[in-house]
Amino acid sequence: xxxxxxxxxxxxxxxxxxxxxxxxxxxxxxxxxxxxxxxxxxxxxxxxxxxxxxxxxxxxxxxx
Amino acid sequence: xxxxxxxxxxxxxxxxxxxxxxxxxxxxxxxxxxxxxxxxxxxxxxxxxxxxxxxxxxxxxxxxxxxxxxxxxxxxxxxxxxxxxxxxxxxxxxxxxxxxxxxxxxxxxxxxxxxxxxxxxxxxxxxxxxxxxxxxxxxxxxxxxxxxxxxxxxxxxxxxxxxxxxxxxxxxxxxxxxxxxxxxxxxxxxxxxxxxxxxxxxxxxxxxxxxxxxxxxxxxxxxxxxxxxxxxxxxxxxxxxxxxxxxxxxxxxxxxxxxxxxxxxxxxxxxxxxxxxxxxxxxxxxxxxxxxxxxxxxxxxxxxxxxxxxxxxxxxxxxxxxxxxxxxxxxxxxxxxxxxxxxxxxxxxxxxxxxxxxxxxxxxxxxxxxxxxxxxxxxxxxxxxxxxxxxxxxxxxxxxxxxxxxxxxxxxxxxxxxxxxxxxxxxxxxxxxxxxxxxxxxxxxxxxxxxxxxxxxxxxxxxxxxxxxxxxxxxxxxxxxxxxxxxxxxxxxxxxxxxxxxxxxxxxxxxxxxxxxxxxxxxxxxxxxxxxxxxxxxxxxxxxxxxxxxxxxxxxxxxxxxxxxxxxxxxxxxxxxxxxxxxxxxxxxxxxxxxxxxxxxxxxxxxxxxxxxxxxxxxxxxxxxxxxxxxxxxxxxxxxxxxxxxxxxxxxxxxxxxxxxx
Numbered sequence: 001x002x003x004x005x006x007x008x009x010x011x012x013x014x015x016x017x018x019x020x021x022x023x024x025x026x027x028x029x030x031x032x033x034x035x036x037x038x039x040x041x042x043x044x045x046x047x048x049x050x051x052x053x054x055x056x057x058x059x060x061x062x063x064x
Numbered sequence: 065x066x067x068x069x070x071x072x073x074x075x076x077x078x079x080x081x082x083x084x085x086x087x088x089x090x091x092x093x094x095x096x097x098x099x100x101x102x103x104x105x106x107x108x109x110x111x112x113x114x115x116x117x118x119x120x121x122x123x124x125x126x127x128x129x130x131x132x133x134x135x136x137x138x139x140x141x142x143x144x145x146x147x148x149x150x151x152x153x154x155x156x157x158x159x160x161x162x163x164x165x166x167x168x169x170x171x172x173x174x175x176x177x178x179x180x181x182x183x184x185x186x187x188x189x190x191x192x193x194x195x196x197x198x199x200x201x202x203x204x205x206x207x208x209x210x211x212x213x214x215x216x217x218x219x220x221x222x223x224x225x226x227x228x229x230x231x232x233x234x235x236x237x238x239x240x241x242x243x244x245x246x247x248x249x250x251x252x253x254x255x256x257x258x259x260x261x262x263x264x265x266x267x268x269x270x271x272x273x274x275x276x277x278x279x280x281x282x283x284x285x286x287x288x289x290x291x292x293x294x295x296x297x298x299x300x301x302x303x304x305x306x307x308x309x310x311x312x313x314x315x316x317x318x319x320x321x322x323x324x325x326x327x328x329x330x331x332x333x334x335x336x337x338x339x340x341x342x343x344x345x346x347x348x349x350x351x352x353x354x355x356x357x358x359x360x361x362x363x364x365x366x367x368x369x370x371x372x373x374x375x376x377x378x379x380x381x382x383x384x385x386x387x388x389x390x391x392x393x394x395x396x397x398x399x400x401x402x403x404x405x406x407x408x409x410x411x412x413x414x415x416x417x418x419x420x421x422x423x424x425x426x427x428x429x430x431x432x433x434x435x436x437x438x439x440x441x442x443x444x445x446x447x448x449x450x451x452x453x454x455x456x457x458x459x460x461x462x463x464x465x466x467x468x469x470x471x472x473x474x475x476x477x478x479x480x481x482x483x484x485x486x487x488x489x490x491x492x493x494x495x496x497x498x499x500x501x502x503x504x505x506x507x508x509x510x511x512x513x514x515x516x517x518x519x520x521x522x523x524x525x526x527x528x529x530x531x532x533x534x535x536x537x538x539x540x541x542x543x544x545x546x547x548x549x550x551x552x553x554x555x556x557x558x559x560x561x562x563x564x565x566x567x568x569x570x571x572x573x574x575x576x577x578x579x580x581x582x583x584x585x586x587x588x589x590x591x592x593x594x595x596x597x598x599x600x601x602x603x604x605x606x607x608x609x610x611x612x613x614x615x616x617x618x619x620x621x622x623x624x625x626x627x628x629x630x631x632x633x634x635x636x637x638x639x640x641x642x643x644x645x646x647x648x649x650x651x652x653x654x655x656x657x658x659x660x661x662x663x664x665x666x667x668x669x670x671x672x673x674x675x676x677x678x679x680x681x682x683x684x685x686x687x688x689x690x691x692x693x694x695x696x697x698x699x700x701x702x703x704x705x706x707x708x709x710x711x712x713x714x715x716x717x718x719x720x721x722x723x724x725x726x
Binding site for chain 2: 006007010011013014015017018019020021022026027030031033034035037039044047048051055056058059062063
């Protein structure tokens with residue numbers, strides 16, 4: 001298993017154990033955002049906004 | 065990903081346009097670039113670095129300013145254009161990357177990086193990509209942050225030893241770089257950003273619940289803790305900024321101090337030599353005073369032969385008188401005995417009566433002795449007078465003053481030779497430090513030492529503030545959970561938001577340590593595989609990783625090898641890089657090694673040369689004939705070598721890279 005698969009695997013395992021209220025799909029998306037911008041050390045607003053949008057969308061769908 | 069070609073124009077010693085083609089056949093993926101020191105092997109590595117990332121590294125991996133990358137001779141000819149073009153293929157696309165630096169029009173002779181204008185172009189299958197797409201595209205295949213694991217030199221290999229030193233700055237720095245290769249920052253950033261969003265969502269929830277009487281007390285507490293939390297976060301940020309600045313200042317001073325280390329050493333030596341010189345001058349002065357005193361008594365040495373002759377004569381007379389005195393005493397004793405015999409007429413030995421004949425003989429003998437005694441006399445007085453004269457002579461006969469003066473002269477001469485040598489050395493050292501402000505160097509060392517202390521102090525403060533912040537955050541978590549459990553909150557949208565962010569933050573947070581643990585296990589396993597292939601010591605059973613990703617060698621009894629040779633360190637470092645590369649890079653990729661065999665023996669080089677080409681898409685070795693003998697050492701991998709180049713000197717600032725055969 002490569003490091004990035006291991007990182008995702010660790011995140012999903014932790015999600016199952018400590019954050020059952022968060023669906024796996026949402027964690028996968030959050031991880032994709034972070035991997036995409038992992039080397040953008042000085043421009044964190046973009047992944048921050050993408051994470052926020054992703055969760056807002058999810059909450060909007062689930063609370064309707 | 066595979067490198068296809070590299071074209072350099074006026075880059076460092078490569079004047080004009082020069083091109084290198086990389087081997088791309090899977091079975092022949094090794095390229096050897098031969099070049100002696102100062103020819104441009106590291107410049108070739110820097111050409112790739114500058115092409116991909118716009119940076120070049122000098123000694124101690126410090127950045128080389130842009131204006132110093134341009135070939136000096138080309139500049140003298142008025143050619144102020146420098147370009148690196150790299151062709152590579154990745155994911156089935158052909159890429160053409162060009163980074164160019166041209167002197168700005170209004171600048172006559174560039175003296176700083178800003179005097180150049182830099183442009184970057186990237187084409188994918190002949191289609192130009194836009195400016196903002198270029199860096200992310202490069203980062204997809206060979207991110208700058210992980211470049212140290214595929215573009216590296218011998219100096220960098222030694223850095224990995226610091227991973228075994230708990231708490232070392234360099235170790236921490238490399239650990240961060242390693243974790244970047246392994247994707248840990250993605251999880252850390254995920255935790256930080258979900259935490260930021262969680263805080264925002266909690267504020268929103270609190271504001272929505274503010275009208276509820278039942279939540280009043282908790283909201284008040286929450287506000288209080290939030291103010292504290294914000295204050296600690298501010299403090300922490302300030303401390304981290306100060307720490308970073310302190311570290312940067314210290315690194316800068318370290319570099320400056322190192323640059324003038326030889327001057328500082330010379331100044332230290334100069335001070336010591338000057339102290340020695342002053343001591344010697346004082347010693348010579350003291351010896352001269354002693355000598356003067358001796359000279360004032362030197363007249364005695366002139367009389368010495370006569371005094372010694374007189375003393376000798378007197379001593380002989382003294383001995384003669386002593387014999388006479390002893391003789392007289394014995395005659396007196398005999399006369400006394402004879403008188404007793406005559407008086408008693410009895411032999412004092414046998415007690416018999418003395419006959420008349422014997423009596424006459426004794427009488428006659430006594431008469432002779434008395435005549436002798438009368439003839440002698442006055443020896444005792446003469447003896448006393450001679451002894452007194454000898455005493456007087458002894459008093460004026462000192463030890464040889466001349467000898468002592470010669471001894472002082474010898475000592476003075478020795479010191480003067482030493483003094484001349486010291487004065488020559490002092491002169492040389494003064495020349496060496498001429499033009500350098502040694503007081504400034506001392507001042508910098510003093511500031512650097514203060515910064516080291518300051519850094520340790522700030523680190524402690526950061527750690528304390530972090531703990532305080534953690535405690536506050538735990539309190540805030542408890543209150544937030546309490547508030548979101550209120551019946552009025554459960555249905556609120558902001559409550560669902562808080563709940564979701566809490567979950568995401570928790571998942572990211574908990575996954576970091578577990579990922580680190582898994583990564584360490586995997587890196588240890590893969591580095592051990594590599595180590596076993598490369599080491600010549602079969603008694604070593606493998607490698608053991610620590611929290612910093614530092615590797616220790618384990619023997620057959622599972623004990624850590626405490627003392628490692630320089631060669632073993634290098635094999636361990638190469639094993640770590642291979643382990644990291646195989647764990648962290650999903651696409652394999654090229655590895656460029658500058659002078660990697662410096663500390664290795666033939667058998668290790670042989671093992672490494674056989675092993676590394678099997679784990680990389682391309683292995684590019686930049687070597688000099690001191691570390692490798694191309695004809696013999698490369699024989700084991702001759703069939704894997706797809707391309708060989710040699711860098712030759714064409715002038716002091718001009719090298720030429722050409723194809724060659726082994």
